[in-house]
Amino acid sequence: MEYDIVYCNDGVTRAVPVVKGTPQDPSIGSLKVVKEEKVKPEKPKVSIQERINEQVSTFIGEIEGKVDDFLDSDFKDKYDCYNHLSEMGCKSVHARKMRQFYIECYNETVDVYNADDDYLNEAWGHLKPKYHKKIMDFYGVIVDDIERLIKNSTAQRKPRKKKTLSASRLIKGLKFQVEHPELRLASVNPEKIIGATELWVYNTKYNKMGVYYAENSVRGLSVKGSTIQGFDSNLSIQKTARKPEEVLDKLTKRTLNKNIKQMKTKEQDVTGRINAQTILLGVF
Secondary structure (H helix, E strand, C coil), X not given: CCEEEEECCCCCEEEEEEECCEECCCCCCCCCCCCCCCCCXXXXXXXXXXHHHHHHHHHHHXXXXXXXXXXXXXXXXCCCHHHHHHHCXXXXXXXXXXXHHHHXXXXXXXXHHHXXXXXXXXXXXXXXXXXXXXXXXXXXXXXXXXXXXXHHXXXXXXXXXXXXXXXXXXXXXXXXCCEEHHHCEECCCHHXXXXXXXXXXXXXXXXXXXXXXXXXXXXXXXXXXXXXXXXXXXXXXXXXXXXXXXXXXXXXXXXXXXXXXXXXCCCEECCCECCCCEEEEEEC
């Protein structure tokens, strides 16, 4: 075999075989061409908390826009913060983060109204004292609505402990009013009625507030179709609420009992029927 000294493709001079008059460079074909891989830019990952905080900032911006509108209207604009936040999809997780911010806003306006802080007095000095109370009340309503939103969202949340299948079946045919935006009311989870000793309801059509007491504290209340069963017909009553926004302001067991006793309207028997105009105020 014939050989020849050549400068090879890999930069090395060597003796290579000659085939049919052509030197055979052994380095040709052995070199691998490394293709440059395209690196795709990674999209920044947004955590759940970051997303929630962004949404909270959006909600606060919307509310502050309404505050500006209130000031521009010479303190005459009406604002329903509860329904505004609900329509935007604000949940209790957002409202809890907003609560402290607006409590601080409210407290600041209280200090302004009381003239307790020289710095604040100077900062708010461009407004007449009569307007201090209006802005204080405006922020007070915002705080109340945020608190109500938190409470109603919690009330509608399903219990952490899974209910038995029988409870789900019992309330399957129960028709009730899920919420009443005008009074900022929301029904509790109806599954809580099963086995409870006390159920408070409010009929939004006839403005009647009622309470069902269980006849037997061990078995508690139950439901059949759209009717409450197992209640004591002698103790369970209802009354017409002439000022529902006042008697339904706080929905604790103690407050509800106190308010229904103080109502001067005629006491009536309850029928046990629950319908699409009935808010389930509370279960105890």
